[in-house]
Amino acid sequence: MISFLIRLALCLASLLPAAGWSAPVRWASDGTSNVPYLFHDPADQSRMAGFENDIVTELGRRIGRDTEFVQNDWDGLIPGLQRGFYEMVIDGIEMTPEHMEALDFSKPYYVTSERIVVRRDQAGLDSFERLGGHTIGTLKDTLAERMLRERADVTLRTYDEESNVFADLRDGRLDAVLIDGPIALYYGEADPMLRLVGPPVGQLSYGIAFRKGANVLLRQKMDAAIESMVRDGSLHRILARWNLWTPEMAEWTGDHAEPAISPDEWTRYLNAIRKSQGMKARMERYVGFLPLIFRGALMTLAVSACAMCLAVLLGMILALLRRYGPGWAGLLAGLYIEVVRGTPLLIQILFIFYGLPAIGVRLSPFVAGVLGLGLNYAAYEAENYRAGLQSVARGQMEAATALNMTHTQALRYVVVPQAFRVVVPVMTNDFISLLKDSSLVSIITLTELSQTYVRLSSTYFDYFGTGLMVGAAYLLLGLPFVRLAKMAERRLAVSERRSVRN
Amino acid sequence: MVASSSMFFAGCSKLPEIILQSDDQNAGPGSPGPAFSVETVLRAENISKAFDGHVVLRDVSLSVMRGELISIIGPSGCGKSTFLRCLNFLEIPDDGVVTIADDTIRRNRGPWKAKDEAQAHQLRAHVGMVFQSFNLFPHRTVLDNVMLAPRVVKRTSAPVAEAEARDLLDKVGLGAAALRYPGTLSGGQQQRAAIARALAMRPEVMLYDEPTSALDPRMSEEVLGVMRALDEEGMTQIVVTHDMRFARAASDRTVFMEGGGIVESGDPDLMWDNPTDPRTRAFLGSSLR
Secondary structure (H helix, E strand, O other): OHHHHHHHHHHHHHHOOOOOOOOOEEEEEOOOOOOOOOEEOOOOOOOEEOHHHHHHHHHHHHHOOOEEEEEOOHHHHHHHHHOOOOOEEOOOOEOOHHHHHHEEEEEEEEEEEEEEEEEOOOOOOOOHHHHOOOEEEEEOOOHHHHHHHOOOOOEEEEEOOHHHHHHHHHOOOOOEEEEEHHHHHHHHHOOOOEEEEEEEEEEEEEEEEEEOOOOHHHHHHHHHHHHHHHHOOHHHHHHHHOOOOOHHHHHHHOOOOOOOOOOHHHHHHHHHHHHOOOHHHHHHHHHHHHHHHHHHHHHHHHHHHHHHHHHHHHHHHHHHHHHHOOHHHHHHHHHHHHHHHHOOHHHHHHHHHHHHHHHOOOOOHHHHHHHHHHHHHHHHHHHHHHHHHHHOOHHHHHHHHHOOOOHHHHHHHHHHHHHHHHHHHHHHHHHHHHHHHHHHHHHHOOOOHHHHHHHHHHHHOOHHHHHHHHHHHHHHHHHHHHHHHHHHHHHHHHHHHHHHHO | OHHHHHHHHOOOOOOOOOEEOOOOOOOOOOOOOOOEEOOEEEEEEEEEEEEOOEEEEEEEEEEEEOOOEEEEEOOOOOOHHHHHHHHOOOOOOOEEEEEEOOEEEEEEOOOOOHHHHHHHHHHHOOEEEEOOOOOOOOOOOHHHHHHHHHHHHOOOOHHHHHHHHHHHHHHOOOHHHOOOOHHHOOHHHHHHHHHHHHHOOOOOEEEEEOOOOOOOHHHHHHHHHHHHHHHHOOOEEEEEOOOHHHHHHHOOEEEEEEOOEEEEEEOHHHHHHOOOOHHHHHHHHHHHO
16 A cells, blocks of 8 residues: 555656756647658557657757656647647647737747548549538538538538548548648658648648747747758658658758658658558567556556546545534535536536646646546446445434444444445445546546547557457456445345344 | 342432442542442433424433433333433433533533534443443454443553453443354344443433344343342443333333323332322223233
8 A cells, every 4th residue: 555655746846847947848649540740660669750840850959958848638639738738839720810919929830731632442532622512521610611611512520630630531431631741741641541632721821839928939949940940941850751742841941952852751751551451460569569558557447446546435425424514514515416417527627737836826737637537436436435334223323322422422433334235235336437437537548548549549540359358457457346336235234144044 | 239229218219319329330549439428310300302393302301320221111102212312312302401420511402503512422331221222332352342432532442442342242242253253143242232332332221212122032131130230230221122021120210102202210119019090090901911
């Protein structure tokens, strides 16, 4: 137990942001389902790859500082930036007027266009104008979305994840996809079922996003570094290796040279995903997933265990207050239970992580996750304990009182231990469902099992095999507790039989 | 033997009684007890209690001498259990005064406050109680049941508490069952364990609320035997019971209650042979048949 607490404390400490002026530049992106921007190298899952990764590394080298990548969900990237979790966001953030009003941007490091992707057998959808009358998918909050919104003749579907857009295109739920050039190339052109068609549509620029008015010096240094990378052709080289040098880039940089740079990274990626088609390759890949799934499972277990400890403790206090406390405390406890049970857990977690900083409470993702789950389950535990306390016969409290125990002593030594036995089976079941609900904390940047699933499956568009693996991991985690619940129920049944016999 | 001494004062329960102290229970160091003593150990005066406007007790008074064994009898719903429970404030009387040893609590309709509960806590230190349904703690062994209150309330050290508990269990004939759980014992054994548990707090008065009503005759006899033995040691005991044979044969004094009041009290043999009140006669007549 103590060693567990120590490990927990270490785990918590490692989640706190590092301090000190010489600390590396912290930059955030969503490294899940984010080819070719930033993703886990298919050949080596522990390595980050992507053209933005290469650019950031080079920029860091040029300004003489280390860079540190912070994983965050797409939706959480900007809130996290506002909260100061990291200095900058580099994740294909478009420099739209709206964005530029809310954020400060560096100079663009990439200029591209939207492209159309269709199924290989689909004809006639090869220009923006000809999309009319069809169902078109794209990512939300992009130039493509804004352009499509203005088209009354298009049925628009927006998505959070690129992999889902293309899955729906393959499955025929969409007729075409209009999407940022790099994504179109890596998801569309790389897929044997799909192809890129027609001329580029529109134009967009990606810049490094900073919190409004913050880190001005860093931003100026980044501007200078980008300029120097444009000047000496190193930006061109990086993009060309990813097969991402575009006419728009040539236009913007005035660099019309066509150096003979082989698209190494593009080829490497193609080979990696082609290689992963065969059965043997698949199996090998699954074995490669095991360490990541194991790490995700550990995080799931840690969050769930801590949350359950909190829920048990707080639930006990709530239940006792409600049953034995003074009137007003019982009322408050009742109110707490009603409010918590009456609002979605997802909202509670988001509120704790992103909402509380508004009143100055900043929590690490781990602590926020534990709090969110723990405070929520405490309400359910409280009700469970209340039922347990009610199940302890009145005579027990009387006997303890007659023996001159105080109320607190009677509760502690007589009533609560008995209530506990009734409560344990329910509690074990609650823990199993908490284990599953802990998947919700993936939205506040914790890489636990579900997050691992999304990440692994979206890299290979393989939701099936990975899903089976992650499902098995959840089952294995829950199994000991299912057995514990059964054991507790059996024990309870035995002791009840004994009492009935007399 | 206490019973014999009170024979002389049959039917005169209001008078002070002279009781032969058959052991040294009250002869603490520094106060060498006299061979004869007149001592009221419990006095209840004008106890009244109503539940939701329904009057259960009306001005009930009772004085108990040290070493007496008193049986309270009466039809169901006469208030005898409530009266007993008012004595250690498991029920809070609306009105009246309870004095046990040197602790007194006065009730006068007011709310029951934390200060009152603290007083009751003091008073309960003199009183042990045994319930119809035993109310042993099912999650603890018999030994733990007996040790718990001394350990928790009196902070007795574990070895001392255990030695005393084992002595008490031997005394009630449960020495061999010390490490068993209550659920595995017979009803008679459980009730004897409950008596040992109450005795472990060294009470001056023992209250029994229908201790044998849940037991068959053989098991009742085990329990009543323990109570008789305690009586011989000079323990003051008040027993609410339906066991008329016990009430008559073992008590120093029998109290007959009906309709929330005491109808008659006195020597059991006299009461049985020659009840003064027609209600007593009716009750005893019906229960004898």
